[in-house]
Amino acid sequence: MLAVFERSVAKPPAELDMSPVWPVPFDRFEAEQLFNAIFPDAVIYNFSNGSFMAISHCMDNTQHPRSAVVDDIYCLFAGSFNNLGELRRHYGLGRSTTEAMLVIEAYKVLRDRAPYPPDQVIKDFSGKFMFVLFDLKNGTIFAARDRDSDLNFAWGKVLDGSLAFSDDYQVILDMCGRSSTFFPAGCFYMNTTGLVSFEQPLHKVKAIRCTMEELCAPGIVFVVDRWYRRPGNIPRVGSESNWSDACNTREDDIEEPLGFGWGE
Numbered sequence: 001m002l003a004v005f006e007r008s009v010a011k012p013p014a015e016l017d018m019s020p021v022w023p024v025p026f027d028r029f030e031a032e033q034l035f036n037a038i039f040p041d042a043v044i045y046n047f048s049n050g051s052f053m054a055i056s057h058c059m060d061n062t063q064h065p066r067s068a069v070v071d072d073i074y075c076l077f078a079g080s081f082n083n084l085g086e087l088r089r090h091y092g093l094g095r096s097t098t099e100a101m102l103v104i105e106a107y108k109v110l111r112d113r114a115p116y117p118p119d120q121v122i123k124d125f126s127g128k129f130m131f132v133l134f135d136l137k138n139g140t141i142f143a144a145r146d147r148d149s150d151l152n153f154a155w156g157k158v159l160d161g162s163l164a165f166s167d168d169y170q171v172i173l174d175m176c177g178r179s180s181t182f183f184p185a186g187c188f189y190m191n192t193t194g195l196v197s198f199e200q201p202l203h204k205v206k207a208i209r210c211t212m213e214e215l216c217a218p219g220i221v222f223v224v225d226r227w228y229r230r231p232g233n234i235p236r237v238g239s240e241s242n243w244s245d246a247c248n249t250r251e252d253d254i255e256e257p258l259g260f261g262w263g264e
Contacts, residue, residue: 002055004051011191013194027162028051035054043067053134073134093105125144145184
């Protein structure tokens with residue numbers, strides 16, 4: 001799968017520029033050509049602003065990407081839910097509902113019943129999964145990866161500043177150079193909120209430069225900063241109503257990095 005969103009839709013996180021950058025010959029249009037050359041059977045959804053989503057169904061099964069389009073909401077999905085039956089019942093969906101379709105329905109609940117917190121939606125998903133969703137009408141991007149996944153999921157900034165997601169790190173590396181890294185496990189991204197840990201949603205997720213090059217090919221890794229709490233701008237059931245000011249971050253106070261997702 002590959003999803004590339006023009007920078008007016010989604011501005012890439014500044015942290016993706018932390019690594020040394022080598023010249024990258026790809027903009028978002030050349031990225032589409034590259035993916036189509038690798039996967040000639042790919043289904044490509046092109047949008048008016050130059051963004052696109054592409055997926056190959058040549059190896060579809062429970063461990064490979066699937067896609068769905070419902071009410072101008074596009075979803076690319078890889079992996080599987082262990083509790084798919086339970087989720088179908090929870091959302092009142094039929095037995096033919098796929099994981100990608102279910103993600104769309106869950107997003108619609110999130111969108112239409114605000115301020116329901118996104119992290120609560122994703123916490124209900126059990127299994128190894130990753131997905132990228134785009135709401136064409138609202139211009140909303142919603143991407144996530146499970147907490148323990150060994151599935152590859154990467155993102156980066158292409159030459160023209162567009163934000164790219166893929167389940168193939170080599171594709172992202174070819175397009176984005178060192179302005180790329182693995183999408184952190186246990187996190188979700190929305191272009192309205194940025195990158196958030198759904199395990200610790202009130203703590204900031206930050207990128208740090210990796211000093212162990214043999215283990216950290218991307219050059220940066222994302223970690224949860226346990227000493228910094230986000231402003232409580234989304235009402236949350238059961239959470240404290242008033243938060244203290246954020247503490248200053250110290251490198252030795254940062255938690256262990258979130259999963260790299262090298263795959264097996």
